Amino acid sequence: MDRSQFLLWVSLALFSIGLLGLIVRRNLLVMLMCMELMLNGVNLSLVTFAQRGGSVEGAVLVFLIFIVAASEIAIAIPIVLLLVRDRLTLDAGAYTDLKG
């Protein structure tokens, strides 16, 4: 098993763990972390493919995605904190106000 194949397996594992966590866990912060995990799994596969193709665009793109992900989480965490202050719980099932 060569290195790039290994890395792709790792990225698949990261993504799957994140997805599974997102679906089964109800804690909002954990769900956010799982989403980050998924994003990084995808990022890993992106650099792996870029390296295999011999181009640097993939690496550049990953750095851009890191920045976007960092700003996204910087907004998401304060929103979660505000929600928690309101309801004093991190359970995602408590926030169903938009349900029709």
Next chain:
Amino acid sequence: MSTHLLGLIVALPLAGFLFNGILSTRLGGERLNETAVNLVACALPGVSFVLTLVCFMQLETSGKPLIEATYTWATIGGQGFEVGFWFDRLAAVMTLVVTGVGTLIHVYSTGYMHGDKSHARYFAYLNLFLFFMLLLVLGRSLLVMFVGWEGVGLASYLLIGFWFDDPAKAAAGKKAFITNRIGDAGFLIGMFLLWGAFGTLDMDAINAGFLGPKAPAVSASLVGLMLFIGACGKSAQIPLHVWLPDAMAGPTPVSALIHAATMVTAGIYLVARMSGIYSHAPEASMVVAAIGGATAFFAATIAVAQTDIKKVLAYSTVSQLGLMFVALGVGAYAVAIFHVVTHAFFKACLFLGSGSVIHALGGEQDIRKMGGLARRIPVTFVTFAVATTAIAGIPPLAGFFSKDEILWFAFASSQGGAAWLWALASAASLLTSFYMFRLLWLTFFGASRMTPEVEHHVHESPLSMTGVLVVLALLSAFGGFIPVVHYLEPMLPLPAVPESLHHLEGTLVIVAVVLAFGGLFAAAWFFAGTAQRAARVRETFAGVYRWLANKYYIDELYEAALGRPFTWLSDRVFLQLGDRTLIDGALHAMAASARRGAAAFGALQAGSLHRYALYAVVGVLAAVLWSLRHG
């Protein structure tokens, strides 16, 4: 000969309708006071009458019909429908009656309707009626006549239901309108047939076509029967007579103008106008005479047992119209028109007289609660008595001349005259005399049966009403000397009379006079004093009396045979099955399926973030699978 006066005659009442209808009703803000409304409403028909006289003079000097083409209504293919007017001797007689009697009744109405809260609306409708009636009488084409025909039906509906607060009166208006629709369907079919055969609806052209050497491409009898169905509706003949007695719900001058003197004679006018068809249609003429005779007799028997003063007169009108149709059926068209004229005089006088009685008694119409009024309202009494004598056919008043000629031609005409027809018409005449004098006796003679309160308020009507009554009574007395038949003879020749019957004419006149006096004496004998003899007869023949008083249960029969099945059909089939089940049901089913679909999709969006994530994964997996398959 061309002229512009005819259009003006027709348009003036329309102007009155628009003026009063727009400015003086509640709709337009009641800008005019009662006097101004009266002035406008009476002056315009009066001017129409004067203009008619001018046209009449022109007709006499030139000897040719006046023709006026106003404008082309529509052009279909190469054929144009023209709104044109045609003024010949027949139209002249009818127009003079319509505008003359019409104006008198307008004047009378100013007194009768004084103080009514909707009196401007009343005069607007009355003018509207006159407009449509003149359109009917003066139209050259059957189509223009039909517009007038429908229009007078509308005006009649509006005026019967004039006091629409009372549901019974509103229902009477609807009954008149709907019954007339049945007749109108026949009229329309007749017009279609004529249009198909001739390509024109001008009545002079159609008559010429039937009288010409070449046989027209349509059966005269068929067309004649169809047009007669229309005439039956408008002129209240069996089996469509049921609306006219109910039409008495309207104000009494309306009963006089529309439901006695003018509108109901439209059917007579139609048949006389189309005499070219009927003179070539012995079968149709036979039907006309038979229906007319039957109506004359049966309506007269009903009138004997009625107790409402206006209902008696209404059935009398139906009966007299039947006599006119007898004359039409035996080819004596001019005689029928003669009776139209004299009938307009005495029946208008009778109705207006009954209006005066009702006015005097503060709205009481039941003759069982009258009596002894002769001294109290002398002018009404004298005029009413003159008109009664006229309708009974006692010489030398108007009714005698016209009725006698009808009876003679019913017996002797070579175009369908028969002894049985004469017998039927004579029986109707005898009954006419009887029920009219019964009415006179119960109303004006004998002991008073009024309540003291009503009796205290009895008063003679104002001059606007009594003056009109006097004029109409004079016309009823001397109208028989107007040579209508002679005047119309060049246009509507009298039917030939077989030589062998000539010697009977004198005998028949004597029989007719004897019958008229017989009715008078019978009524006087039965209803003298407290009418004890009549009461005894009524008890002896209680069954017969019940049948007559209930008008042979014809309304009930129609209700059971037509009304209820139609109600059932409309309710069960059209309303419950068609409207509620099919149309509403389909809509409700569509709405319900949309709602169920929405509920199903709504369950997906349960508000659980985890489930959304799962859907997203499933969607992505599905997309990947699909792209692998089809990629």
